[in-house]
Amino acid sequence: MLKIVRKTVWFALFIALAAAVTAFAGAGRPIDWLKPLEESSSTQGSAASSPSLPKTPQQLAAPSSAPRTLQTVVLDPAHGGTDEGAHGAGGILEKDVVLTLAQAVQARLEQMGLRVVMTRNTDTTLSFEQRAAIANAQPDAVFITLHVGSSGPVGSANTYYYNFGQIIENQSGAATAGLVDWNRAQIGWQGLSQRLAQLLQVEFSERLRNSPELPTGAAVYQLREIDEPAVAIEIENINAPSVETLNQLGTPLAQAISRAVAAFRVVYQTGAP
Amino acid sequence: MSKRARIAVIVLAALVAAGIVDLPRLYRQVVGLRRIPVSEEAEQHAVLQPPVPATSAATEPVPMYWASASAPGTLKATDVEMKLSADPVERGKQLLAALIAGPTDPNERTLPPAASLLEFYLLPEGVAVADFSSELATELPSGIQSEQLAVESIADTLAANIPDLRRLKILIDGQEVQTLAGHIDLTGYFILQPPSADATPPAPIHPPVPALTGPGSNGKLIR
Numbered sequence: 327m328l329k330i331v332r333k334t335v336w337f338a339l340f341i342a343l344a345a346a347v348t349a350f351a352g353a354g355r356p357i358d359w360l361k362p363l364e365e366s367s368s369t370q371g372s373a374a375s376s377p378s379l380p381k382t383p384q385q386l387a388a389p390s391s392a393p394r395t396l397q398t399v400v401l402d403p404a405h406g407g408t409d410e411g412a413h414g415a416g417g418i419l420e421k422d423v424v425l426t427l428a429q430a431v432q433a434r435l436e437q438m439g440l441r442v443v444m445t446r447n448t449d450t451t452l453s454f455e456q457r458a459a460i461a462n463a464q465p466d467a468v469f470i471t472l473h474v475g476s477s478g479p480v481g482s483a484n485t486y487y488y489n490f491g492q493i494i495e496n497q498s499g500a501a502t503a504g505l506v507d508w509n510r511a512q513i514g515w516q517g518l519s520q521r522l523a524q525l526l527q528v529e530f531s532e533r534l535r536n537s538p539e540l541p542t543g544a545a546v547y548q549l550r551e552i553d554e555p556a557v558a559i560e561i562e563n564i565n566a567p568s569v570e571t572l573n574q575l576g577t578p579l580a581q582a583i584s585r586a587v588a589a590f591r592v593v594y595q596t597g598a599p
Numbered sequence: 600m601s602k603r604a605r606i607a608v609i610v611l612a613a614l615v616a617a618g619i620v621d622l623p624r625l626y627r628q629v630v631g632l633r634r635i636p637v638s639e640e641a642e643q644h645a646v647l648q649p650p651v652p653a654t655s656a657a658t659e660p661v662p663m664y665w666a667s668a669s670a671p672g673t674l675k676a677t678d679v680e681m682k683l684s685a686d687p688v689e690r691g692k693q694l695l696a697a698l699i700a701g702p703t704d705p706n707e708r709t710l711p712p713a714a715s716l717l718e719f720y721l722l723p724e725g726v727a728v729a730d731f732s733s734e735l736a737t738e739l740p741s742g743i744q745s746e747q748l749a750v751e752s753i754a755d756t757l758a759a760n761i762p763d764l765r766r767l768k769i770l771i772d773g774q775e776v777q778t779l780a781g782h783i784d785l786t787g788y789f790i791l792q793p794p795s796a797d798a799t800p801p802a803p804i805h806p807p808v809p810a811l812t813g814p815g816s817n818g819k820l821i822r
Contacts, residue, residue: 336603336607409781412741413741473742473782474742475742475745476741476745477666477740477744477745477748478671484672484743484744486743538672542672544743544783545747545784545787546743546782546784547778547784547786548782558743560742560743564741
């Protein structure tokens with residue numbers, strides 16, 4: 327028994343000496359067990375460089391290419407509530423003008439038999455996410471947000487669609503999961519959004535003086551989160567001489583939008599991009 | 600306890616004591632290793648930003664992109680006589696300062712005069728970072744078109760005058776922001792290329808920035 331204890335003590339002593347020699351021989355060199363610490367540091371740096379990406383992104387089903395029927399138009403009067411939008415020289419507020427214009431468009435679209443969902447009907451504060459949530463809850467819909475600018479000729483209108491350009495999928499894992507991130511929901515709809523924008527802009531060029539014939543691809547943040555064809559329309563200009571000047575644009579605007587949406591229904595139903 | 604066992608215990612105790620004495624040195628090594636990536640980045644930064652801002656002796660026509668008074672919603676190039684630095688960082692600062700100073704016709708202005716450039720950085724792979732004061736957002740005329748032209752004028756002016764710039768990140772007061780002033784997306788990187796005759800805005804890439812290996816990576820938006 328004593329022999330076994332002695333052998334065990336000597337064996338432990340040998341192991342301790344070997345470990346000590348190894349540790350001192352490796353002094354001054356990087357130590358393997360520190361590697362996880364470095365990796366952890368670089369991972370944190372990567373996360374910090376992309377703060378816009380949520381840790382657990384909300385995701386949506388990728389758009390289907392199956393034939394569908396356009397049934398709903400989601401109209402979004404921009405701004406509202408504490409967010410007044412652009413201020414005109416005569417005290418005109420963008421949030422009020424776009425609500426009046428949206429209501430004119432709503433009436434016209436409903437006459438066509440389309441269902442219209444307004445993101446707001448009153449002077450309410452809504453975030454981009456809340457507006458997107460309303461829009462994304464509507465199946466077979468298009469999204470149109472109305473704005474008033476402050477730099478173009480009074481009475482003209484410009485249509486914008488989100489162009490992701492040469493974007494390469496980020497590393498969110500969305501592609502493998504068959505889902506898209508909430509803040510990139512528009513990426514699968516870019517072609518149809520561009521087509522809707524083209525149809526709208528042709529109508530505007532014919533009905534609203536000084537409007538260009540082609541829409542503009544721009545990085546309008548609000549459109550990123552919309553999981554259906556989506557455009558932004560900016561009517562000019564908040565510095566119009568009176569609010570009546572802008573409100574009178576409601577009729578030609580409604581006519582133009584209704585004609586463009588009617589034409590777009592065919593495109594949408596056939597599933598053509 | 601036998602004599603050998605006592606010796607073994609003493610040796611083990613000595614080794615433990617030696618380890619405790621060595622702990623501060625190990626701690627310094629850990630701290631040193633943590634600092635290594637920072638120092639490498641600093642070295643790269645120093646290489647990219649040589650401290651000699653050689654300015655050309657004579658003035659040269661420098662294309663600046665401001666709004667077109669005759670075609671609303673578009674930009675046009677206006678040549679301004681300037682002495683540009685050979686250092687790309689200094690050159691970027693000069694260009695953006697001139698862009699903010701504005702054209703002779705105030706109707707062609709794209710950036711508010713109250714705005715200022717806080718810093719301009721050049722990172723590896725041709726990534727430019729322009730950090731503006733908050734007035735760029737707060738004093739800009741409200742609207743999608745105004746914001747789009749502001750971003751486009753910055754991107755086109757830099758791309759036209761600084762070779763090898765590939766991407767642009769715009770910060771406000773040193774921070775990444777969601778939008779410039781409520782409309783245009785600033786969360787990503789704008790792809791740069793020297794503007795063509797029909798100047799169009801760049802499209803953003805969203806982080807992480809991918810390698811520019813895909814076909815046709817100019818990213819110009821389609822009108």
